[in-house]
């Protein structure tokens with residue numbers, strides 16, 4: 404949720420602006436934030452299980468926290484929910500009416516499968532000109548601060564807008580989190596590497612003598628001498644070696660590849676203890692590395708030009724390694740995944 408921080412500071416700057424353009428008054432403006440969905444209503448669900456109801460609630464709670472910690476509660480902000488509960492739409496708008504809110508912002512996330520429709524959009528009631536103004540400020544801030552493409556202010560006949568149009572009220576589709584592509588899970592990565600070779604050590608089979616014709620690794624005495632028998636001493640261009648049976652290049656050696664899974668040294672044992680077959684597992688719930696217990700690390704796969712048979716031999720399909728989230732390495736890269744379903748779907752649907 405690191406990106407949320409950015410949203411909040413946009414909010415803070417926006418509110419500062421609004422104090423100028425909005426109602427001049429002796430008391431603070433009353434701001435109603437409405438985190439969409441909640442409880443049994445998850446809203447949109449991202450490819451890796453991210454739920455819209457959690458994203459919106461987290462952002463709302465961070466806005467409250469920042470108002471308290473940075474602005475000493477200067478702004479009078481209320482949320483329509485403070486926990487993972489489902490509040491009816493009429494109760495949300497009733498709160499805004501009772502509190503006589505000066506701004507009402509309903510937080511949502513859009514869902515899409517097409518890169519072409521990425522961007523941020525804001526809805527307002529057709530008759531709420533202040534809402535339109537507010538929406539344009541939000542979009543402009545997002546564009547300038549985060550570079551998010553604006554999809555414009557749109558009119559929406561939503562209940563939360565209809566019943567709050569006595570003040571500037573908007574429904575803000577903050578982010579699309581079903582993207583066309585995502586980082587593979589470790590399981591997805593291994594399946595892609597394995598292709599038609601079920602259970603083999605390497606993507607081409609079990610014959611280690613083929614290594615220099617299949618992948619860019621460290622050949623010779625590690626780490627003293629690299630014979631460059633495979634043609635490269637360091638990184639090589641992609642597609643320098645033959646693809647696997649799925650037509651995927653560089654599934655071994657050259658550069659490591661990020662996956663979306665937490666690196667957790669207990670995870671495989673926990674899975675084995677469950678004694679069940681996992682279908683399309685998403686990895687551990689939390690990071691834990693017994694050798695580096697305070698780090699938050701992700702699994703990386705595939706090995707690199709620095710991998711040697713005498714050391715980690717991580718060009719094996721099954722080999723995982725850990726890298727902390729804030730690391731950048733000369734031998735680490737990534738590839739992305741689009742699920743067949745996402746490609747097939749091929750259209751945008753609102754998460755509202």
Ligand SMILES: [Zn+2]
Nearest residue numbers: 439511754755
């Ligand atoms: Zn929504």
